[in-house]
Amino acid sequence: MYLAIPKEDINNESRVAATPGTVKELISAGLDVYVETEAGSKSYISDKEYKEAGANIIGSGNEILSQADIIIKVLPPSVEQVSQIKPNAIVISLCQTTIELDIVKAMRDRSLTSLSMHLVPRTTLAQKMDALSSQANIAGYKAVLMAASKLSVYMPLLMTAAGTIRPAKVLILGAGVAGLQAIATAKRLGAHVEAFDVRPVVKEQVESLGAKFIEVDSSGDEGVGEGGYAKETSDDYKQRQQQLIHEHISKADVVITTALIPGKTRTHTYTHFYG
Structure with a gap:
């Protein structure tokens, strides 16, 4: 053949x-x-x-x-x-x-x-064929390196004789495979990292990597879909989500978006851009 x-x-x-x-x-x-x-x-x-x-x-x-x-x-x-x-x-x-x-x-x-x-499917039996997770892992890692190379400030905290330089603030939107790798990479570079996800169940994973988890107050399963993936949220949730992200994105030096709902185009969680 x-x-x-x-x-x-x-x-x-x-x-x-x-x-x-x-x-x-x-x-x-x-x-x-x-x-x-x-x-x-x-x-x-x-x-x-x-x-x-x-x-x-x-x-x-x-x-x-x-x-x-x-x-x-x-x-x-x-x-x-x-x-x-x-x-x-x-x-x-x-x-x-x-x-x-x-x-x-x-x-x-x-x-x-x-x-x-x-x-x-992201299951034990299919792990060896899970190409999507392997590529998402690389994407999360590479995104942080690309951001660091373009950033006009240091990523880590620096304490020198001339003074102290604060660490860069990195905001990760989405805590799936790509998001978790981005969090881990940014932390290794010494940045202050915050992460958002519609699924409250990932809070423990985010915090285990040393990042701060920011969340919208809602019912526990608002953004949790089948198989642990994210799902579409209500209009009320989206409005509160935008307000929350607005507060954090305006203070961030780097924003990395990894949020994705299976089978759909990339999601948009904010509408304002900051110069």
């Missing part, structure tokens, strides 16, 4: 769907693996490393899509790419099936089978 690993065609996308180590495992499972040339270049993986792992290197993206029985990608194929994939093929990617509807429709019309890594 022909398994293809195409090059990600989004300019700022540096990830690749499989490493040489993964390629070896796929070949051991009986698959013929074909990798588009330079697919791993932005991840510092050369074509030579893929060849040494047993993969075949293909120069044309169109060729690799049109012949593959299985295609694995980080991001889903574009509508144009879908038209090049042979019917009845299987596409495995981080496709957001409730948001990227044009791509889902194109794959349906092409008679493709799409396996979305976004929909892998």
Whole structure:
């Protein structure tokens, strides 16, 4: 069976769907693996490393899509790419099936089978396949580093002969996988960290990382959805939420937003911007 690993065609996308180590495992499972040339270049993986792992290197993206029985990608194929994939093929990617509807429709019309890594449940049995949590973890870590590099003040408290410099104030909105990693990273850099989440149950996790948990007074299950994920809150809650965040965001040096409701576009919890 022909398994293809195409090059990600989004300019700022540096990830690749499989490493040489993964390629070896796929070949051991009986698959013929074909990798588009330079697919791993932005991840510092050369074509030579893929060849040494047993993969075949293909120069044309169109060729690799049109012949593959299985295609694995980080991001889903574009509508144009879908038209090049042979019917009845299987596409495995981080496709957001409730948001990227044009791509889902194109794959349906092409008679493709799409396996979305976004929909892998966060359970013990599925942990090894939980790509969403692994990428969210990286995003939370990287967000803090990017903020620190752009910040005009120090992150940690500094006490010098010339005086004392207060630590930067960081506000994290959302305490899921990305938010908790952002909290931990900001604390390691010495910042004063506050975090908000609609789920009161995460307060203990936030405080265990050394951050202050800010919350809206409400019934205990206001923002708690199925499986421990966040859910849509009432209009009254949202109004009080905006007032609370308004108070804290105006004092923050850094605001990192990670709040997300599964199956929906990014949530907006405030409408004012501060210069």
